[in-house]
Amino acid sequence: MDLTHINKEGRAKMVDVSSKEDTKREGIAAASIYMKRETLEKIEEGRIKKGDVLSVAQVAGIMGAKSTPQIIPMCHPIMINGCDISFNLDFENNKVDIRSEVKNTGKTGVEMEALTAVSIAALTIYDMCKAIDREMVISDIMLIKKSGGKSGLFERDEYNGKGNSY
Amino acid sequence: MDLTHINKEGRAKMVDVSSKEDTKREGIAAASIYMKRETLEKIEEGRIKKGDVLSVAQVAGIMGAKSTPQIIPMCHPIMINGCDISFNLDFENNKVDIRSEVKNTGKTGVEMEALTAVSIAALTIYDMCKAIDREMVISDIMLIKKSGGKSGLFERDEYNGKGNSY
Amino acid sequence: MDLTHINKEGRAKMVDVSSKEDTKREGIAAASIYMKRETLEKIEEGRIKKGDVLSVAQVAGIMGAKSTPQIIPMCHPIMINGCDISFNLDFENNKVDIRSEVKNTGKTGVEMEALTAVSIAALTIYDMCKAIDREMVISDIMLIKKSGGKSGLFERDEYNGKGNSY
Amino acid sequence: MDLTHINKEGRAKMVDVSSKEDTKREGIAAASIYMKRETLEKIEEGRIKKGDVLSVAQVAGIMGAKSTPQIIPMCHPIMINGCDISFNLDFENNKVDIRSEVKNTGKTGVEMEALTAVSIAALTIYDMCKAIDREMVISDIMLIKKSGGKSGLFERDEYNGKGNSY
Amino acid sequence: MDLTHINKEGRAKMVDVSSKEDTKREGIAAASIYMKRETLEKIEEGRIKKGDVLSVAQVAGIMGAKSTPQIIPMCHPIMINGCDISFNLDFENNKVDIRSEVKNTGKTGVEMEALTAVSIAALTIYDMCKAIDREMVISDIMLIKKSGGKSGLFERDEYNGKGNSY
Amino acid sequence: MDLTHINKEGRAKMVDVSSKEDTKREGIAAASIYMKRETLEKIEEGRIKKGDVLSVAQVAGIMGAKSTPQIIPMCHPIMINGCDISFNLDFENNKVDIRSEVKNTGKTGVEMEALTAVSIAALTIYDMCKAIDREMVISDIMLIKKSGGKSGLFERDEYNGKGNSY
Numbered sequence: 001m002d003l004t005h006i007n008k009e010g011r012a013k014m015v016d017v018s019s020k021e022d023t024k025r026e027g028i029a030a031a032s033i034y035m036k037r038e039t040l041e042k043i044e045e046g047r048i049k050k051g052d053v054l055s056v057a058q059v060a061g062i063m064g065a066k067s068t069p070q071i072i073p074m075c076h077p078i079m080i081n082g083c084d085i086s087f088n089l090d091f092e093n094n095k096v097d098i099r100s101e102v103k104n105t106g107k108t109g110v111e112m113e114a115l116t117a118v119s120i121a122a123l124t125i126y127d128m129c130k131a132i133d134r135e136m137v138i139s140d141i142m143l144i145k146k147s148g149g150k151s152g153l154f155e156r157d158e159y160n161g162k163g164n165s166y
Numbered sequence: 167m168d169l170t171h172i173n174k175e176g177r178a179k180m181v182d183v184s185s186k187e188d189t190k191r192e193g194i195a196a197a198s199i200y201m202k203r204e205t206l207e208k209i210e211e212g213r214i215k216k217g218d219v220l221s222v223a224q225v226a227g228i229m230g231a232k233s234t235p236q237i238i239p240m241c242h243p244i245m246i247n248g249c250d251i252s253f254n255l256d257f258e259n260n261k262v263d264i265r266s267e268v269k270n271t272g273k274t275g276v277e278m279e280a281l282t283a284v285s286i287a288a289l290t291i292y293d294m295c296k297a298i299d300r301e302m303v304i305s306d307i308m309l310i311k312k313s314g315g316k317s318g319l320f321e322r323d324e325y326n327g328k329g330n331s332y
Numbered sequence: 333m334d335l336t337h338i339n340k341e342g343r344a345k346m347v348d349v350s351s352k353e354d355t356k357r358e359g360i361a362a363a364s365i366y367m368k369r370e371t372l373e374k375i376e377e378g379r380i381k382k383g384d385v386l387s388v389a390q391v392a393g394i395m396g397a398k399s400t401p402q403i404i405p406m407c408h409p410i411m412i413n414g415c416d417i418s419f420n421l422d423f424e425n426n427k428v429d430i431r432s433e434v435k436n437t438g439k440t441g442v443e444m445e446a447l448t449a450v451s452i453a454a455l456t457i458y459d460m461c462k463a464i465d466r467e468m469v470i471s472d473i474m475l476i477k478k479s480g481g482k483s484g485l486f487e488r489d490e491y492n493g494k495g496n497s498y
Numbered sequence: 499m500d501l502t503h504i505n506k507e508g509r510a511k512m513v514d515v516s517s518k519e520d521t522k523r524e525g526i527a528a529a530s531i532y533m534k535r536e537t538l539e540k541i542e543e544g545r546i547k548k549g550d551v552l553s554v555a556q557v558a559g560i561m562g563a564k565s566t567p568q569i570i571p572m573c574h575p576i577m578i579n580g581c582d583i584s585f586n587l588d589f590e591n592n593k594v595d596i597r598s599e600v601k602n603t604g605k606t607g608v609e610m611e612a613l614t615a616v617s618i619a620a621l622t623i624y625d626m627c628k629a630i631d632r633e634m635v636i637s638d639i640m641l642i643k644k645s646g647g648k649s650g651l652f653e654r655d656e657y658n659g660k661g662n663s664y
Numbered sequence: 665m666d667l668t669h670i671n672k673e674g675r676a677k678m679v680d681v682s683s684k685e686d687t688k689r690e691g692i693a694a695a696s697i698y699m700k701r702e703t704l705e706k707i708e709e710g711r712i713k714k715g716d717v718l719s720v721a722q723v724a725g726i727m728g729a730k731s732t733p734q735i736i737p738m739c740h741p742i743m744i745n746g747c748d749i750s751f752n753l754d755f756e757n758n759k760v761d762i763r764s765e766v767k768n769t770g771k772t773g774v775e776m777e778a779l780t781a782v783s784i785a786a787l788t789i790y791d792m793c794k795a796i797d798r799e800m801v802i803s804d805i806m807l808i809k810k811s812g813g814k815s816g817l818f819e820r821d822e823y824n825g826k827g828n829s830y
Numbered sequence: 831m832d833l834t835h836i837n838k839e840g841r842a843k844m845v846d847v848s849s850k851e852d853t854k855r856e857g858i859a860a861a862s863i864y865m866k867r868e869t870l871e872k873i874e875e876g877r878i879k880k881g882d883v884l885s886v887a888q889v890a891g892i893m894g895a896k897s898t899p900q901i902i903p904m905c906h907p908i909m910i911n912g913c914d915i916s917f918n919l920d921f922e923n924n925k926v927d928i929r930s931e932v933k934n935t936g937k938t939g940v941e942m943e944a945l946t947a948v949s950i951a952a953l954t955i956y957d958m959c960k961a962i963d964r965e966m967v968i969s970d971i972m973l974i975k976k977s978g979g980k981s982g983l984f985e986r987d988e989y990n991g992k993g994n995s996y
Binding site: 173175177178179180181182183184235236239240242243244245272273 | 522552553556557560561563564565576577578579580581582583584585601602603
């Protein structure tokens, strides 16, 4: 199987999907951001009080899902039908787990939108906490599930092998 | 120490940096994308021929560095002075290592620009190879070095503990 | 009735509209910008000569309608079918009345696009006249009419109670 | 005094500020969104629980301040140094009062950034509550204070004449 | 026939296309950038080595096609189905010929997307080579073919009259 | 002399300008759009009435100058100090000549901003007139003058050799 994004001259193109049918599609992705316990506790406190770091990360993630075609060069423009992002504070492994669910009806799927959403949510958490913790690490950005379209269902086995709490 | 991005009502604000001085600053970040050996070989072939997947990822990463303040809600607008991204194909661990170097002269630093650049470069690699490998995982997004500004030099020890080849 | 933009954790989400049908929709909104009589006269002069302030406001409003999903976090991406903006100089009350009409065919409506269009048109008038009048006030931004979709027709009674001349 | 945004042909231009000096500047703006009492109560409940509508409006307003030069055609690009937005629920007049403070160091001021921030925050509140209240009205968008630059200090007298609670 | 982008007041509007049907459409455009022979040779060398100038121009052109509705004020938002750009080095006339093919399914066509793609690809070539050649000239930006929609097929006769090698 | 936008691996980078000094800079660019005489007359009529096609093109060009760093991948972010665009209807050669003047104070110049401004103004004219004339051709996009910075003054000789009326 070949890399479909490459044209005859060996350079990138945006693949033609004109002949694909519009189907209902869903993409689910995950990411984790590892941090000092102290940082995690600050985030939790904030959430109990007025919920700020995660609220901002959530808005950033949703807006990131919408701007995916502007950010990822070969992505098709897509009109997403919905996007939800949730967070889980994992005190056992000192990390925040992030999960996105994106839906659309169209000729191409929303895997990239789901992956971009969790990535930007994680970067936003980094940004808002970096004054107290520069050593945070964002890891385990992965596709959990994808449905709809000709290639059908994809589900990741044991995706939480690295401790993702979802 | 408190989370500086939170105002008196407990909600987010963009911190006032008016009284900070303009200094020369640099940020270096890294990320890795793990994949099937077959996928890594396809990318290498491509590079030998006309270099496409990584060329596109590089453009995406540089444009991502520039659009960081539009993507990350509390980031200050910044005029970056330069941005370089490089890639290393690691056949021992079946991954591509990505490294960004961003420079600016200003009141705030370019950590987020460097981290956003490697994240978007990695997402672009995912996008261009996902037709042949949906199980790729993006990990180890981290700040390697930061210089300039009041908080001074930050350098990550042993950042390549997880096998990042830089 | 609940706020539909809030998820189970109490944070914002973009509502899933996958199961909604595509229907023809229309949104009409209004706004007014109050100013000194001298400012209004300058605008009129300009219009008689070569029409500038309002022409720029009109372009800004139309581009604003198109960028609504990038500006308003929980708005669904929409492909608007058309957008028209008109202005009325009201010398009785020393204000400019702005009216937008936006149309689309889709799963969600264009209320926000119509409201964003008049808001940005008004802000543009402020920007272009602020050198001679800093005390202008933008008011009465409201939805006049909305048709299409499951919730059906909405028409505002007496919307011009505050003197909007449309 | 003439409209400075108009060139010799009578069309718009972006005024040349090359010879202006960089000074510290500040802009403060206000807006109010009038609504049904029931809507205001829903927002307050939300805030007590996990604060969502206003958190999203705040992020939208801050990002709006940053994107002002992309939205308002003749606005100069500006690097804002900081931005804070606050909200006051006014149960006497059934409205939410919004106030923004924006700072920069540069050749032009941040009046438009402050005005755009409150406008977009208000539009976001409308968007998130429109399912339960389509008759909300956004009004009293005005500049409260502006300092720095050649034109010096501007402060609005009696700006809260219409009941703005700040 | 009248200019359809102008409303009753003589100002611009985005034409209403609600009643148009969705059809498959295609747009093909061309452009050329004339330069010193030395510059053309540098580009070719680059391409033979690792292909950079043209790879960057290609990514820029494709992203430009996607952002056309944000750049061209009265353009309708469109979801393009695919986009390919190719380059031909013409050593006889010392120029690079650029050709774009864009496809969509929708109520309006992709002429502007195709024209914007080649324009931005050409500007990117200028940007990357301007350190060695400031006198490059971009010319012959034109629509080659357009199919689909009510106005039907358009094909340019003798479009290569000026030496475009496609 | 080498292409400065290419890094050691042969791929693109954004050149580091940290050590350059801030100087006052100016860029002037030109473009022409050739059309049927009938189209040119329609534009002139429009201008006499209320000036629309060229007003919209002017706003588009100015906004294009501001968004150059988002559109052209390796361009440095720049805060332009001013931008003016003018048009000349050339009935001898049936074309519209477009001229932009852009100014900034910074480490890099505004050649690309000036060139992008005239290109987008020309594309906007095409868009607004294409319903009556699909065969328009945009040509002669070139840098006329550039001042400031280490490379000093550049002025194009005989730039109007092809009939540009400026």
